[in-house]
Amino acid sequence: MENGLSMLVVSAHSADFVWRAGGAIALHKKNGYRVKVVCLSYGERGESAKLWRKGEMTVEKVKAARQEEALRAADVLGAEVDFFDLGDYPLRVSDELLMRLVDVYREVQPAFVLSHSLKDPYNFDHPLAMHVAQEARIIAQAEGYLPGQKVVGAPPVYAFEPHQTEQCEWLPNTFLDITEVWDLKRRAIECMAGQEHLWEYYTRVAQQRGVQAKRNIGITARRSIDYAEAYQRVTPQVVGDLS
Amino acid sequence: MENGLSMLVVSAHSADFVWRAGGAIALHKKNGYRVKVVCLSYGERGESAKLWRKGEMTVEKVKAARQEEALRAADVLGAEVDFFDLGDYPLRVSDELLMRLVDVYREVQPAFVLSHSLKDPYNFDHPLAMHVAQEARIIAQAEGYLPGQKVVGAPPVYAFEPHQTEQCEWLPNTFLDITEVWDLKRRAIECMAGQEHLWEYYTRVAQQRGVQAKRNIGITARRSIDYAEAYQRVTPQVVGDLS
Amino acid sequence: MENGLSMLVVSAHSADFVWRAGGAIALHKKNGYRVKVVCLSYGERGESAKLWRKGEMTVEKVKAARQEEALRAADVLGAEVDFFDLGDYPLRVSDELLMRLVDVYREVQPAFVLSHSLKDPYNFDHPLAMHVAQEARIIAQAEGYLPGQKVVGAPPVYAFEPHQTEQCEWLPNTFLDITEVWDLKRRAIECMAGQEHLWEYYTRVAQQRGVQAKRNIGITARRSIDYAEAYQRVTPQVVGDLS
Amino acid sequence: MENGLSMLVVSAHSADFVWRAGGAIALHKKNGYRVKVVCLSYGERGESAKLWRKGEMTVEKVKAARQEEALRAADVLGAEVDFFDLGDYPLRVSDELLMRLVDVYREVQPAFVLSHSLKDPYNFDHPLAMHVAQEARIIAQAEGYLPGQKVVGAPPVYAFEPHQTEQCEWLPNTFLDITEVWDLKRRAIECMAGQEHLWEYYTRVAQQRGVQAKRNIGITARRSIDYAEAYQRVTPQVVGDLS
Amino acid sequence: MENGLSMLVVSAHSADFVWRAGGAIALHKKNGYRVKVVCLSYGERGESAKLWRKGEMTVEKVKAARQEEALRAADVLGAEVDFFDLGDYPLRVSDELLMRLVDVYREVQPAFVLSHSLKDPYNFDHPLAMHVAQEARIIAQAEGYLPGQKVVGAPPVYAFEPHQTEQCEWLPNTFLDITEVWDLKRRAIECMAGQEHLWEYYTRVAQQRGVQAKRNIGITARRSIDYAEAYQRVTPQVVGDLS
């Protein structure tokens, strides 16, 4: 049942939210959250190599195929998706589109936000997506933008896991146990027919993070964690208890 | 009433736990935690200038005065204190004393640990205390040290606030609302007769962190936070929800 | 009396120069400097919450109110202000406006420059202002821009204090004693009627920095420093004596 | 004789490739590489002070003089040069020009790429050139950009030496022995008539890096290295032997 | 057949060289290197949990079991092992033992050295081993230590992969293709009966690094890399070609 809370994912390309945050989406959806995903592009140039090799391809066909895959995965996970269709390699975000993302924040009022790592030397679209996600959040907090609308608070921002984590200076300070929704994440992953070579890769990522998560549990009974997602929380937290 | 949980504070000098973690101690004590503080030294050389200026002083008198102040403050806050009396300026910790701290971990089984910042160019005793707190924790986790004893899990480690935060490369990623126990922290602070010049300083620190904490709250109703303590969590957390 | 020297402040919003550099302005003015402040925007969206809540507000009214406050504060401190009126949340600076700032450098020939921290995850307008201040300085040094004009030397650049210093990776390596002009800074602060909640906050900032400044004085007679401003010098200095 | 391999240099201004990579160009040319240099601008504003002081100067004359110097140097070193003529102080690169650089990558198929340091507080054109060099490389790798063309692999990227290395956070992790081509580099340097004050400076740079290179040789017979260039490799390497 | 070269591995505990550098050992041995491994401790306290749980255990039995496992693994890989037996949790290295390691350097004359990451908040024995490996190398280079002996050159130093890489601020800038010796590494891993829970973990590590290695290959024909080890090279390299 719904809990009245929402989460927002800002994804540079249309598959990123699956590999990197599919577990968080499925888990929070299961626990009553509304999940909104914004895909800034379809990744038609940079992340669709297999589709292009099929021959007889056009940009429109590739985008349509990518959209279909993303929608099927989102359906498995329980997410609504907005496609901004801004193009990739390079992704560029105009101020007009930035303000469209601000409007999403205002409408969704997310309890937290997920996007890419702050740096990624292998993919400049990724940190741009994070930058935009942060800038839109700041503007959505401002009373002077569309005065009268409900502003957003200070929802925590997390960077999900990039491909080559160390090169991206990304620090996993938060582990999310996704064992109970792993089957959904795996099913969503398998919707990505164009990137089958990554299925096992990201399954192993979840297993490795599961092992590491277990090593970081405090005094509570050692849960069995078989699969986890790792995140870098980039905003401070306000707590009432430190354990 | 007690909740069966414990917390551990490793303090380089006998007043540090008051200025830097007094709110956390009072708050968790109030919520049922057992609180253990280890004071590695009395700070007799480096943090007792006012006492020395009284004249007719000896190291023994200074240490006795510092112990009495610390015990009165601990009493206000609700903490048990162990004094290791290792000397300060410079603090040195032998392996024998390190193992004594390991034994404290094993006995206390803390749900979390508080100590100093990882660096402090103004005070080399402080980062040494943190180093020792971390090393003792690692040894306390090892099955091969005193086999048969209950090992500790992976209690989170936090660095409390140093005096000149930016010089110490200390990052406050966690704010603890201490408004409801502020009066206790202030009373404990006032037990530190030898460092009266710091009373107002640390009161202002708590007010500034209170203002900042309010700015970092997510979607929950904006609590009124008048006083806060800031911490740098240095170990990852394992969670089941990201909001 | 005038000393023939000038200083330049590049302020993202129309109140930043007061909170963050009001003491430096008043002190150097008193000592004979000409002080030029460039306000890139009025902060009408992001830093005028109280004004918007009054009702019956328009962007023009907010900007007018902010301008009036800034001018009154500048008058107290002794500064000339240029308003570029570029808008905030988000601030955007075109190359045309960048060159206008270059022209200010050429005209003012500042002995030093003050602007925001290099990073600020809470406010993307701030680091942009610093970036622009640095880029304009570099262009103003180039003989090939408007050849024949007097180029600028290498005036030191300082980042003044941001709101949450540690999150901004800002390092206070320079303390300025502002005790003798504190009353002017406080009066300028009180011109900011729309942000009254910050008056005490920034008063405490000045007190805390005063305490820290005293701790960093070398062998000279311990001055009494009650109020200070902290800065991060981001350019090297050339000296003839190291004490 | 030619070895079928190519290298690419992305130079912000028309002289940078000489000071910073002249040895690498001459050495690899000698060893059979094709060398392509892209000069994004002529450096007509920021790096032509001596020319402007001659009087009777126009931008066109300065650019012509700079081009002639660069071509003579390139001729000495053995490089082909493309001049993009984008202007400097500030350099700006439109997406159209970015894609022109992508096309250079596709045509040249470089075995490695040289450009500026990732940061440079003294010259914002430099890190922009590196950013563009990296972004173009990423796009040139994408199967979806001009499908059917041969994409590029993952050519290593190196940052050559900036003027004030430490301020640029540039780390020389790779030393290239240029002793055998030093005379060519010096002759190319001397083509830069407009910056004669730098001839001895960069000669001393080569000597200092030569001394340092000798200190970093493993077990192989200590070669005599009199001149070297230093580079920061910014991409990982894949090897079959670690010595 | 032998190539006259040697490599040195400095391992904090007796199993580290297997998990972290087993592929490098087997590969270089196959290519003719002599391989020397120094195990500073047996890891009897901290890394032998399974053995301790067997009951009826003593430190001597655990050490003997660990030694036997390590020797069998070394035999599979082709390494000679020296056991320094210094104890673990905490590892401590006296100056006397440091000089014993210096003597190993002098005798082995390694072409390169492998040890742990420079930081590891989960295991303080690991960075100490690296520190000692570096300090011994420096002393072995000094003509004034045992004058007349052959000093060592400047063999490159690599940090092999720690358990939680990002927490250790470890950067994999070098990938070694170990596909052809993977079966040997797996067999060596399986000698570690006491840590069976890690077999699959480190197999997945090798697979993930294999995928990443492929992404970082330049223009050479895309080799099939199924398994790789990642290293952080911490010393500069001197080269004659940049591709």
Added chain:
Amino acid sequence: MENGLSMLVVSAHSADFVWRAGGAIALHKKNGYRVKVVCLSYGERGESAKLWRKGEMTVEKVKAARQEEALRAADVLGAEVDFFDLGDYPLRVSDELLMRLVDVYREVQPAFVLSHSLKDPYNFDHPLAMHVAQEARIIAQAEGYLPGQKVVGAPPVYAFEPHQTEQCEWLPNTFLDITEVWDLKRRAIECMAGQEHLWEYYTRVAQQRGVQAKRNIGITARRSIDYAEAYQRVTPQVVGDLS
């Protein structure tokens, strides 16, 4: 004539103060400072290769030769030298010797302190010397150490230039113009007969830093700076003017 001020240099080996701070010593001496140098070791093992190669050498002979060279250089520069003779490669500093250095601080009451870089992967003696210099300074500030003695204030601490600056993460934020005393520094350098290969190297260092210093001068008349020394100031400064 004397100005009543003093400076302190803490040098790991007996020649470091010449290469790295000879200009500062000569300049301040000329301007009336008393200069005290503490040489923690003679550098007999690690920095006396040429002496050892002479044959018929003993440690005593090497130390005597090094002492003589250092004293002659100190005489040229105008410094008093204390030799602690602690040995090098590795340097080790007991608490007893640390306290001897504290006593030097108390006696000298330095206006500023010079020592090595905070890190140096090529030479572990260097950062240890800086560590000890900082720790002794902190203890010398403590009222509780030898109560009644005059404590020291907060003399600024500078790291002088290491050999491979970037590898040491050393940042030259302060340039000292040594043009007027360059002849003295060169003469002192030439006292170091055992390291003649470094004479030209450090002459070029001074020339390069001179060029860089000129680039960092503000509005004051461009002095002619031919030789400079660079320093990293590691403690904040308290100023009354920002230009």
